[in-house]
Amino acid sequence: MRIIRFIQKETQKPLLAAVTDQNEIYTLPVSNVLDIVEHAKQNKSKVIDLINNIIKDSLPYPDSLEELELLTPIEAPEVWACGVTYQKSKEARNYEATNGKLDATTFYDKVYDAERPELFLKSTKERTIAPNKDLYLRSDSNWQIPEPELGLVLTGDGEIFGYTVGNDLSCRDIEGENPLYLPQAKIWARSCSLGPAILLTDAVEDPYKFEIICRIYRDEELLFEGRATTGQLHRRLDELVSFLKRDNIVFPGTVLLTGTCIVPPNEFTLADGDKIEIEISGIGTLVNVVKTQVAKVAQ
Amino acid sequence: MRIIRFIQKETQKPLLAAVTDQNEIYTLPVSNVLDIVEHAKQNKSKVIDLINNIIKDSLPYPDSLEELELLTPIEAPEVWACGVTYQKSKEARNYEATNGKLDATTFYDKVYDAERPELFLKSTKERTIAPNKDLYLRSDSNWQIPEPELGLVLTGDGEIFGYTVGNDLSCRDIEGENPLYLPQAKIWARSCSLGPAILLTDAVEDPYKFEIICRIYRDEELLFEGRATTGQLHRRLDELVSFLKRDNIVFPGTVLLTGTCIVPPNEFTLADGDKIEIEISGIGTLVNVVKTQVAKVAQ
Amino acid sequence: MRIIRFIQKETQKPLLAAVTDQNEIYTLPVSNVLDIVEHAKQNKSKVIDLINNIIKDSLPYPDSLEELELLTPIEAPEVWACGVTYQKSKEARNYEATNGKLDATTFYDKVYDAERPELFLKSTKERTIAPNKDLYLRSDSNWQIPEPELGLVLTGDGEIFGYTVGNDLSCRDIEGENPLYLPQAKIWARSCSLGPAILLTDAVEDPYKFEIICRIYRDEELLFEGRATTGQLHRRLDELVSFLKRDNIVFPGTVLLTGTCIVPPNEFTLADGDKIEIEISGIGTLVNVVKTQVAKVAQ
Amino acid sequence: MRIIRFIQKETQKPLLAAVTDQNEIYTLPVSNVLDIVEHAKQNKSKVIDLINNIIKDSLPYPDSLEELELLTPIEAPEVWACGVTYQKSKEARNYEATNGKLDATTFYDKVYDAERPELFLKSTKERTIAPNKDLYLRSDSNWQIPEPELGLVLTGDGEIFGYTVGNDLSCRDIEGENPLYLPQAKIWARSCSLGPAILLTDAVEDPYKFEIICRIYRDEELLFEGRATTGQLHRRLDELVSFLKRDNIVFPGTVLLTGTCIVPPNEFTLADGDKIEIEISGIGTLVNVVKTQVAKVAQ
Structure with missing residues (x-):
């Protein structure tokens, strides 16, 4: 499970997404992967499990990785x-x-x-x-x-x-x-x-x-x-x-x-x-x- | 399924949480319920299903509703x-x-x-x-x-x-x-x-x-x-x-x-x-x- | 003495300015006229005197009022x-x-x-x-x-x-x-x-x-x-x-x-x-x- | 002419101020000295002259330098x-x-x-x-x-x-x-x-x-x-x-x-x-x- 960020074409805003081993992309409802990491930690669960739960019933994003305007996957200070x-x-x-x-x-x-x-x-x-x-x-x-x-x-x-x-x-x-x-x-x-x-x-x-x-x-x-x-x-x-x-x-x-x-x-x-x-x-x-x-x- | 916000005692920061029908409280990894609502909408899924997925393997919050310092459940503009x-x-x-x-x-x-x-x-x-x-x-x-x-x-x-x-x-x-x-x-x-x-x-x-x-x-x-x-x-x-x-x-x-x-x-x-x-x-x-x-x- | 705000062409950022009775425009070093008003109040001086002091040795802005892209003179909440x-x-x-x-x-x-x-x-x-x-x-x-x-x-x-x-x-x-x-x-x-x-x-x-x-x-x-x-x-x-x-x-x-x-x-x-x-x-x-x-x- | 920043006791907010050669302190209506520096530059005037104009009719701050809770004079990134x-x-x-x-x-x-x-x-x-x-x-x-x-x-x-x-x-x-x-x-x-x-x-x-x-x-x-x-x-x-x-x-x-x-x-x-x-x-x-x-x- 990988995490990416990209610019959504319509809104020109950054989106966070998970990429599965099958290269399917699922957007996530948070803007920073750290929010998910912290949440998993507080719940003593694995980040990967939490993300799998979040995207379980979601639709894959229509564009492929190659089509996206990628950002750095995290805004590293x-x-x-x-x-x-x-x-x-x-x-x-x-x-x-x-x-x-x-x-x-x-x-x-x-x-x-x-x-x-x-x-x-x-x-x-x-x-x-x-x-x-x-x-x-x-x-x-x-x-x-x-x-x-x-x-x-x-x-x-x-x-x-x-x-x-x-x-x-x-x-x-x-x-x-x-x-x-x-x-x-x-x-x-x-x-x-x-x-x-x-x-x-x-x-x-x-x-x-x-x-x-x-x-x-x-x-x-x-x-x-x-x-x-x-x-x-x-x-x-x-x-x-x-x-x-x-x-x-x-x-x-x-x-x-x-x-x-x-x-x-x-x-x-x-x-x-x-x-x-x-x-x-x-x-x-x-x-x-x-x-x-x-x-x-x-x- | 209900949504609340409250002040976390340790950090004095607002937390968003879901409250189940059994009055169990599960914090959520986003700060505004609208992020979840929008995400569900984009994925043509129900908000309640998305939240249930997110909290599936989570630990309930230790405090009861009565013990929390509640905020308005949304910062209504x-x-x-x-x-x-x-x-x-x-x-x-x-x-x-x-x-x-x-x-x-x-x-x-x-x-x-x-x-x-x-x-x-x-x-x-x-x-x-x-x-x-x-x-x-x-x-x-x-x-x-x-x-x-x-x-x-x-x-x-x-x-x-x-x-x-x-x-x-x-x-x-x-x-x-x-x-x-x-x-x-x-x-x-x-x-x-x-x-x-x-x-x-x-x-x-x-x-x-x-x-x-x-x-x-x-x-x-x-x-x-x-x-x-x-x-x-x-x-x-x-x-x-x-x-x-x-x-x-x-x-x-x-x-x-x-x-x-x-x-x-x-x-x-x-x-x-x-x-x-x-x-x-x-x-x-x-x-x-x-x-x-x-x-x-x-x- | 009047106060305006406008979009500076080069930077596309808002500027605050004073307009004299002779319609000369002088930009001000603050973004909100309230900062000047509060400052004058704390110093028991007149706003108009403070602004006159600030712009005393300044150069008038090259554009005329008619040429500026005006904003509301204050972002009234x-x-x-x-x-x-x-x-x-x-x-x-x-x-x-x-x-x-x-x-x-x-x-x-x-x-x-x-x-x-x-x-x-x-x-x-x-x-x-x-x-x-x-x-x-x-x-x-x-x-x-x-x-x-x-x-x-x-x-x-x-x-x-x-x-x-x-x-x-x-x-x-x-x-x-x-x-x-x-x-x-x-x-x-x-x-x-x-x-x-x-x-x-x-x-x-x-x-x-x-x-x-x-x-x-x-x-x-x-x-x-x-x-x-x-x-x-x-x-x-x-x-x-x-x-x-x-x-x-x-x-x-x-x-x-x-x-x-x-x-x-x-x-x-x-x-x-x-x-x-x-x-x-x-x-x-x-x-x-x-x-x-x-x-x-x-x- | 020197520039300081300090925490105003009543509001607990930072204030920018000029200190004269006589150690008199005059608060300034901007929060960052760079705003004044940029403004002077655009007006081809000296920073010191601009500040002198701003504080001309102001009242000196009641506290002495020693009594102030100083901040760094600029938030250097x-x-x-x-x-x-x-x-x-x-x-x-x-x-x-x-x-x-x-x-x-x-x-x-x-x-x-x-x-x-x-x-x-x-x-x-x-x-x-x-x-x-x-x-x-x-x-x-x-x-x-x-x-x-x-x-x-x-x-x-x-x-x-x-x-x-x-x-x-x-x-x-x-x-x-x-x-x-x-x-x-x-x-x-x-x-x-x-x-x-x-x-x-x-x-x-x-x-x-x-x-x-x-x-x-x-x-x-x-x-x-x-x-x-x-x-x-x-x-x-x-x-x-x-x-x-x-x-x-x-x-x-x-x-x-x-x-x-x-x-x-x-x-x-x-x-x-x-x-x-x-x-x-x-x-x-x-x-x-x-x-x-x-x-x-x-x-």
Whole structure:
């Protein structure tokens, strides 16, 4: 059972809906999935059961998923992200930081093995975009890549109630130049996308068995394809969340991206018009095109 | 199946809930019953079925109806009311207008039999109070009575989706002096109460079989008791609504009170501290105490 | 000094502005004139002086009054109105109520001379329209007229801080048939307009010297012109407000229309497309075209 | 001319006010100083002149600054901060990162001299506290210090319209362990304070002549005092803002802290109950007490 949001054509208002395993769409009588999650919790019932009850006698929505104008499945007030949680990510960031001279032990090696993971504030509601909307490239970077990541969708208590797909667009050159530039390599307007759906935790047996595929197309030609599985994660999901919660405010609907597992070749950088697809098994495929920023925003 | 709203003690926030025929209370995951009504409509299902699905596996709320701090069951943006829809009301208002000389045909006789009913704007959200809160007496009237009425709860399309109990506090002297004073005899701060519940139309076989009982207590002694039934209504409910809708804006959640059927004896007037109970079969009992207004509001 | 609101072309957002006696327009840094009124009151200064200070070194707005897309000068939560406050209005309403047989003393005669004036709730924010927008005719009336009135703009304490022009569109046939139909003869969608400006009380020496002119055009030809002065008012403005305040809630920005003084000939009724101009000296001219309602709203 | 916000005792609502050089307080008729800033800009006038006009005939507020319950002078949606903008800060952070072995060139040296400054998202509206409220210590750090900083208050276009005082509470041990932990060393609940006032840029001749003093008291005894001046800043304020604006969204009211210039001795760490005063000449003194977090938030 997955959750989506979309713009209803007639009213131009957002609708929340459940998507069944058969891809049937059923609108829900609430605007925020958290209302249902909280309600299930208070009733000690499963979210998935509550939703199944709600939609039991309902009519499926006439449009198919492909026809809908999707929104992010939740208006995440903040998107946090984890770094160096996969071996592959450690190697890639070491490469950036050492100009390819991989002989020295770096802070990437250290953080990979340390008790405390790397956590950073990746995006805010206003900077995060929906499926099929344009991501923006940063105007002062020459080495930009998508980072396909599993996202944990959290309650205000930091409980994981669902999984989504996130694209943590990143600037390898800025980050590689100095680790203190990390926020600038990560946070800018339209540098993050979420969606297309939230897969409820109730519907997932083992979150370490998600398959992740990332494809990049240029001029309709496949430029890059990479695959990974959350089984390669070097940390536990609960562990990542527990560090996010430490002394911090977790807003209801916060999304925690769990780190990068697929890295395009070092010579690759995104270009205006490239289409990025990130597919996670059971959740769906998040598609966005990247655009060179317009002058006004970049200033 | 009835709908209530109440203040949750822990959070001090309003909760919406369904009350079963066994008086079990189940909170609902939406804040406004209209969201459920609209959802059922879009799915061509019954509101009552949708609610039954939602609460199927839920735990009943631990507190009983009596223990809850009730709110009006819906935040009605406007409360409209009908006049002279019962024989009894016609007689009473003739009496006011003629000082008891009931020999002349008055506009009350005329409106009773005319095609067009009497309709007036009785109250607004800010002037309407919840069960168990204090109604205010008007400071410049010496002849005030409760008007116990069946209320129709409407969607923005003017469809009746539920029934509630309304108390249309009225000044017989001001109204009797001149029909042009009607708004002043009807509209003032805290002159209207609604509740305790909305009975869904889906749960009602025949809305012309409601029994209405009104009791007024002074110093814990029963001063007055009157009974009536909506079977005595001189007009159809749909007819009343159709006139409200004519060229008008009907806000979602508007309540239309359907007229007075129980009138205390002509020598009776409410006094500070009087407790009014209005009971309608299947909906519940709306209880309010009346207070003489404090100087500041009355000015 | 007058106050207007208009839609700024570039941002499509409302702006508040002051208009000087030389018709120069100066935008103000607040969105609601009440903020300035309250501020002046707390500082025991005149509203007009405060505004003059604010705009002292400002640049006049480049567009002229005629070029602006005006809004109502205040978002009045409620518009109340008074009836039979002029001799002319008493005669007209007697005529309606008696089918022209003016031999009997009616409740209009009585209310004209009584201590208590006639007051009614004429409109709400959602039913009130701006200058140059379309008023709607009621679909079930064959005798409709504009009622040109001086409007008192009130604080939440019921103090008059400004004057505006109001058009209280009315159905003479519905009202004439039965005084109990008054609310239906007065309240419907888009039956009231306010504007174009609020003239601050500080700028008015004698509010009983306003000249009111009403003109009705059909096919660009003048059909009717009537004139009156507030000197003909049978009641004091403070007296009218004091009755509105009695036991009632007065919302900040409530407008009280003070009654009709100009009545078109008895054979006149408004038709689709008629243009109504109401001019009050020192305040401005409120212009609206009346339209036959579209079916959807009228239902 | 300075701007403050405070809670009005009677209404418990926030008020905006101007404070003159003579410490007289004048309330303003808007709730957000940005409304005045935007208005001045549109009128090509100085903010300070507009405010002087507004308050010209006003009465000073009866309470003194000390008696008011201050709020942050602006509800900054985001607080960004710069790192290593002073020589002193570079040395301190080198010390943390090398355990005192200051022989190696680090990323702190590099960023100090690089074209691109270090920028990071320090806090959000919900994490930022007002003067005289409690800051929270992070529960998993043993080396925490205040960072007294000049704050730039920005419009949505990234223009500096005022200066304020900021306290960027930081964990030296977490940051020192690994630069990738910077967000965790900086962002947590109540880890940032702003205030007491905004000094308008119009009132400042040279922003590189601010004197900054930081004092830490324990048990009412002065433990530490440090002084610096913005003349020691290694970068230009405009330069810092230009990097914040790059491809980013700057929300109206965003505050950019300009880096630390005063660092307590390396053996010092904050303890529950310590009082921190940060004074910047012409702006005022920001006072907060630090508290060990309660278990519930820290979890």
